[in-house]
Amino acid sequence: MEPRDLFEILMREHIESVRAFLLSSVRDAVAVEDLVQETFLTAWRILDRYDRQLPFGPWVRGISAKLVLNHRRKLGRNRVHFCDEELLSRIDDGVTAVQRLAGDTFDEKVEALRSCLDRLTGPQRDSIRLHYENGLHCKEIAERLGIGFEAVKKHLQRGRTQLHRCLQTKIAAVATGSPMGEPQ
Amino acid sequence: MSSEERNLAGDSKSHEEWRELDDTLADGPSPAEVPQEAREWLAEQRLMHGLLRAVHTADASARESRVAAVLARIESHDVRAHRRHWFVVAAAALILATLGIWFASPPSLPTAEAAMARVADQLALNVDRKFHVKWSTAGRLRPEKVFHEFDLTVRPGMRFLIEGRFAFAGLRVGTGRIGCDGETVWIEPRIGRQRSGPLADRERLLEGLGDILDVGYLDLHALVEKMPGNFTLRVVDRSADSQGRQLLHIKAVRRTLRGSFRLRSAELIVDELTGIVTHLDAQFRLPTGGMRHVLIDYLGQPAEGEVDYSRPW
Numbered sequence: 391m392e393p394r395d396l397f398e399i400l401m402r403e404h405i406e407s408v409r410a411f412l413l414s415s416v417r418d419a420v421a422v423e424d425l426v427q428e429t430f431l432t433a434w435r436i437l438d439r440y441d442r443q444l445p446f447g448p449w450v451r452g453i454s455a456k457l458v459l460n461h462r463r464k465l466g467r468n469r470v471h472f473c474d475e476e477l478l479s480r481i482d483d484g485v486t487a488v489q490r491l492a493g494d495t496f497d498e499k500v501e502a503l504r505s506c507l508d509r510l511t512g513p514q515r516d517s518i519r520l521h522y523e524n525g526l527h528c529k530e531i532a533e534r535l536g537i538g539f540e541a542v543k544k545h546l547q548r549g550r551t552q553l554h555r556c557l558q559t560k561i562a563a564v565a566t567g568s569p570m571g572e573p574q
Numbered sequence: 575m576s577s578e579e580r581n582l583a584g585d586s587k588s589h590e591e592w593r594e595l596d597d598t599l600a601d602g603p604s605p606a607e608v609p610q611e612a613r614e615w616l617a618e619q620r621l622m623h624g625l626l627r628a629v630h631t632a633d634a635s636a637r638e639s640r641v642a643a644v645l646a647r648i649e650s651h652d653v654r655a656h657r658r659h660w661f662v663v664a665a666a667a668l669i670l671a672t673l674g675i676w677f678a679s680p681p682s683l684p685t686a687e688a689a690m691a692r693v694a695d696q697l698a699l700n701v702d703r704k705f706h707v708k709w710s711t712a713g714r715l716r717p718e719k720v721f722h723e724f725d726l727t728v729r730p731g732m733r734f735l736i737e738g739r740f741a742f743a744g745l746r747v748g749t750g751r752i753g754c755d756g757e758t759v760w761i762e763p764r765i766g767r768q769r770s771g772p773l774a775d776r777e778r779l780l781e782g783l784g785d786i787l788d789v790g791y792l793d794l795h796a797l798v799e800k801m802p803g804n805f806t807l808r809v810v811d812r813s814a815d816s817q818g819r820q821l822l823h824i825k826a827v828r829r830t831l832r833g834s835f836r837l838r839s840a841e842l843i844v845d846e847l848t849g850i851v852t853h854l855d856a857q858f859r860l861p862t863g864g865m866r867h868v869l870i871d872y873l874g875q876p877a878e879g880e881v882d883y884s885r886p887w
Contacts, residue, residue, distance in 0.1 A: 405637065419627075431647050480614065481617050481620050553622050
C-alpha cells in the first residue's frame with residue numbers, strides 16, 4: 391500500500407477525534423478547521439518520524455497539541471482556552487479513552503454520549519441542549535429558562551460532569567466486557 | 575437522591591471555587607494559570623466541551639469535505655516539495671560534485687529535472703570519487719587568476735582528501751594536502767607546520783586558505799537545509815564525447831539574487847547513460863562580495879580501499 395493511501399485511511403479514522411480534541415481548546419470553529427488541516431498536513435510532512443508500533447491517534451493529537459499551544463501564543467488568551475502541555479495531555483487521555491468505546495468510527499463511538507445526554511434531566515439537560523445544540527450563549531439560556539447567568543453556568547458544568555461520569559462508566563463497561571455497557 | 579447524585583452534589587460544592595477557571599462558558603481572556611488540584615476537573619470539563627461541540631456539529635458531508643481539503647493540501651504540498659526538491663537537487667548536484675557524492679542513473683534523461691532526479695537517487699552512494707578542481711577569479715573583465723588548483727577525492731560522511739596548489743590568504747601560493755576522515759580535519763603543507771583538529775574547528779584550522787572550504791558545502795545536511803532551492807534548470811545542449819557517450823548540457827540559474835546563497839549559476843555536463851556529472855562550471859559569490867569561478871572535472875572512481883582519509887602522522 392502506498393504511504394499516501396495508508397495515510398488517508400489513518401486520517402479518516404482519526405480526523406474526528408483530532409477535531410474533538412481541538413474543539414476542547416479553541417473557541418473559533420473556523421480556526422479549529424484550519425488547525426485540523428494543519429495537523430494532518432504536518433503529520434504527512436513528518437510521517438517518517440511516526441513509530442508504526444505506536445497508536446496513530448495520540449501521535450497525531452500530539453501534533454495538534456503543539457499547534458494549539460502555538461496558536462494560543464500567537465492569538466492570546468481571548469481566542470484559546472487555558473492550556474498547557476499537561477492539561478492538553480489530560481484531555482488527550484480522555485479522547486483516547488473514548489476511542490475504546492464500541493463502534494468503528496469516532497462518530498459511532500461518541501454515540502454513547504448521545505445516550506448519556508438522554509439520561510440528563512431538568513435544567514442541566516435544557517442548558518446543555520440549548521448551549522450545544524442550539525448554540526445559545528449562557529445569557530440567552532438564562533433568559534430562556536428564567537434563571538440567573540451563574541445558575542446556567544452551574545447547570546452546564548454539572549451537566550458536563552454527569553456526562554463525563556456516564557461516559558466513563560460506559561468505557562469501563564467496555565473494558566470489563568459488560569454486554570450492555572450501561573451505567574448502573 | 576441516588577448515591578451518584580449525592581456524590582455529584584458534594585463534588586460540585588468543591589468545584590465552586592474552580593468555576594471561574596472554566597473559560598468555555600464566558601468571553602474574555604482565559605486564566606493565565608490553573609492550580610494543580612483543579613486540573614483534573616478542568617480537563618474533564620474541557621473534554622466534554624470538545625466532545626459535545628463535536629457531536630452537535632458531526633456531519634458526514636462536512637467530514638468528507640474536511641478529508642478532501644487535507645488531501646488537496648497534501649497534494650499541493652507534494653507538488654511544491656517536488657519542485658523545491660529539483661532545485662535543491664540541482665544545486666546539490668553542483669556542489670556535491672566537489673564532495674564526490676556522485677550519481678549513477680537509469681538509461682534516459684529527458685529533462686534537466688529528470689537528470690537531477692537520478693542525482694538525488696544516488697545521493698548516498700558510499701564510494702570514493704575523484705575530481706580536478708580549479709578556483710579562479712570570475713575572469714570576465716580582468717585576466718583570470720587561479721587561486722587553487724587541486725585534486726579532490728571525496729566520500730560521503732565528510733571524508734575528503736585535497737592535494738594540490740593553494741593560495742594562502744590569496745597571496746602566497748603553496749602546495750600540500752588537506753584531509754578529513756569524518757571526524758578530524760588535518761592539513762599537511764609541503765613547507766610549514768602540520769595541523770589537525772576536530773571537524774567542527776575546520777574554519778580555524780584552515781584559516782588563510784580562503785574559499786577552498788569556505789563555501790560551507792562540506793556539510794551536506796547543512797547545505798541542503800540552507801538551500802533556497804530557487805534555481806531554474808534548462809537543458810541547453812546535447813552532445814557526444816569522443817567515445818560516443820551521450821552528454822546532456824544543463825544550465826542552472828538562480829532565480830533571485832536576494833539572500834546569502836553563494837552559488838549563482840552553473841553549467842553541468844551529465845553523462846546520460848550513467849548520470850555522472852563529468853564537468854561543472856559554476857559561479858560563486860564570496861561573502862566578501864567577489865565572485866569565484868569554479869571548474870570541476872570528474873576523474874573517476876578510485877579502487878576501493880585505495881584512498882586513506884586519516885591523518886598521516
